[in-house]
Amino acid sequence: MKKIVYFATIALVIFGLAACEEEEILREESPAANPNSTNVYFDSLNPTNIVLPLDISTIKILVGRKITDASQTVAIEYDHAYDESLFDIPTSVTFDAGANTAELDITLGEIELMKKYHIALAIEYDQTNPYADTALKVFPRIELNITQEDFAPYADGTYETTFFEASWDQILEYSPIAELYRFNDLWGFGENVLFEWDGADEIRMIGEEEGDEVGIITGYEHPDYGMVTAWYSNVTYDANTKTFTFPIEWTVSAGTFGDYPATYTITSLY
Numbered sequence: 001m002k003k004i005v006y007f008a009t010i011a012l013v014i015f016g017l018a019a020c021e022e023e024e025i026l027r028e029e030s031p032a033a034n035p036n037s038t039n040v041y042f043d044s045l046n047p048t049n050i051v052l053p054l055d056i057s058t059i060k061i062l063v064g065r066k067i068t069d070a071s072q073t074v075a076i077e078y079d080h081a082y083d084e085s086l087f088d089i090p091t092s093v094t095f096d097a098g099a100n101t102a103e104l105d106i107t108l109g110e111i112e113l114m115k116k117y118h119i120a121l122a123i124e125y126d127q128t129n130p131y132a133d134t135a136l137k138v139f140p141r142i143e144l145n146i147t148q149e150d151f152a153p154y155a156d157g158t159y160e161t162t163f164f165e166a167s168w169d170q171i172l173e174y175s176p177i178a179e180l181y182r183f184n185d186l187w188g189f190g191e192n193v194l195f196e197w198d199g200a201d202e203i204r205m206i207g208e209e210e211g212d213e214v215g216i217i218t219g220y221e222h223p224d225y226g227m228v229t230a231w232y233s234n235v236t237y238d239a240n241t242k243t244f245t246f247p248i249e250w251t252v253s254a255g256t257f258g259d260y261p262a263t264y265t266i267t268s269l270y
Contacts, residue, residue, distance in 0.1 A: 034126045034127070037067075037126065037127050037128065037129060038065045038066060038067040038068075038072060038074075038127055039065060039066035039067060039127075039128065039129045040063060040064070040065045040074050040123045040124070040127045040128055040140070041063070041064050041065070041123065041128065041129075041139055041140055042061065042062070042063060042064075042121065042123070042139045042140070042141070042142040043062040043063065043064045043101070044139070045062060046061055046062055046142060048142065048143060048144055048145060049145045050144060050145065050146045050147070051147045051148075051149060052108070052146070052147070052148045052149075053148075053149070053150065053152075054113075054148065054149075054150045056148075057107060057108045057148075058105055058106065058107050058108070059105070059106040059107075059108070059144075059146065060103050060104070060105055060106075061103065061104040061105075061106065061121065061142070061144075062101055062102075062103060062104075063093050063101065063102050063103070063104055063123070064100055064101050065095060065100055065101075065102075065127075066100075066129075068095070068097075068098050068099060068100045069097070069098075070097050071094070071095060071096055071097040072094070072095045072127075073092050073093070073094045073095075074092060074093055074094075074095070074123060074124050074127050075091060075092050075123075075124035076089070076090060076091055076092055076093055076104060076121060076122070076123060076124070077091075077121070077122045077123075077124070078091075078119060078120065078121050078122070079119070079120040079122075080117070080118065080119045080120070081118075082117060085109045085110075086108070086109040086110070086111050086117070087106060087107070087108060087109065087111075087117075087119065088106065088107040088108075088109070089106050089119070089121075090104055090105065090106075104121075106119075108146075108148065111146075111148055113148055113149055113150065113177060113178065114147065114149050114175075114178060115147065116145050116146070116147050117145070117146045117147070118143065118144070118145055118146075119143075119144045119146060120141065120142070120143050120144070121141065121142050121144065122140060122141045122142075123140045123141070125140070128140035149175060149178075150175050150176060150177050150178075151173040151174065151175045151182055151184070152173060152174065152175075152270075153171050153172075153173055153270045154171075154172050154173055154174035154181065154269065154270060155171070155172040155266045155267075155268065155269050155270065156169065156171060156172075156266070156267050156268045156269075156270075157169070157170055157171075157172060157242075157264050157265050157266045157267050157268075158170065158264070158265050158267065159183070159186070159262065159263070159264045160262060160263050160264075160265075161187075161260070161262040162260040162261055162262065163230075163248065163250050163257070163260035163262070164187070170183055170186065170264065171183075171184070172264065172266065179196065180194050180195070180196060180206065181194070181195050181196070181197050182194050182195075183264075187218050187219065187220060189218060189219025189220045190219045191216065191217055191218055191219035193205075193216055194206035194207075195235070197237070200237070200239070201236065201237055203235045203236070203237060203244070205232040205235060207232070210231075212233055212234075213231045213232065213233045213249070214231070214232045214233075215229045215230070215231045215232075215251075216229065216230050216231075216232065217229050218230050222252055225252040225253070225254050225255075226252050226253060226254075227252065227253075228250055228251070228252055228257075229250070229251050229252070230248045230249075230250055231248060231249040231250075231251060232246055232247070232248055233247050233249075234247055235247070241265065242265060242266040242267075243263055243264065243265040243266075244263060244264040244265075245261060245262075245263050246261060246262040246263065246264070247259065247261050248260060248261060248262055
């Protein structure tokens with residue numbers, strides 16, 4: 001009986017495969033490009049991570065096109081999850097006859113300082129080339145991350161880390177509004193280090209608090225163990241040498257690399 005069941009099962013599988021082979025797979029055709037399109041795109045020179053000082057409230061986005069014979073107004077779509085009063089975004093951009101570039105001006109409302117806002121912009125589909133080679137840096141859509149802040153240089157100095165076995169010149173910044181000090185992109189992986197400091201010996205790191213330690217994601221992905229987090233504890237400042245000492249334990253989700261301190265020595269003030 002077992003053999004009968006076995007061969008019956010094989011027969012059903014073969015029948016099922018045959019049925020799958022005979023079934024016609026329908027694929028919806030991709031939309032055709034407009035043959036009269038002027039191939040409008042967002043210029044690759046546009047920054048996508050935008051940090052503005054307090055006295056700047058307008059962002060200029062450069063838009064280009066390939067065909068420039070006539071003047072042209074092209075619709076712009078945008079998408080964000082915030083109150084409409086925070087961003088004034090034009091719904092179109094206009095090219096003069098013969099011009100291959102135009103500017104799209106985004107005006108900021110009263111956005112929250114130090115907060116990152118994400119906005120997506122897209123050009124009217126009918127005037128783009130959806131099948132352009134992205135290696136040509138022609139993009140019908142752009143993603144913007146916008147932040148406004150009042151951080152300004154406070155001091156020049158030298159940062160030395162035993163974990164990365166390196167040292168480099170590093171600017172220490174200060175925000176009067178937030179009352180915070182910052183090392184911007186400290187390790188070169190896009191992450192900042194923030195802390196409060198009373199100018200003497202009171203220092204509080206800003207990050208994920210766990211007991212007496214504060215964790216800050218470094219942005220460094222270890223090739224074997226993943227994202228590395230720096231856990232700070234008992235940070236000190238020596239006024240005589242103008243040096244901060246940062247005791248740091250370097251960890252990943254699987255465990256710890258151990259304690260590797262870092263220092264920052266101020267060489268001059270702004």
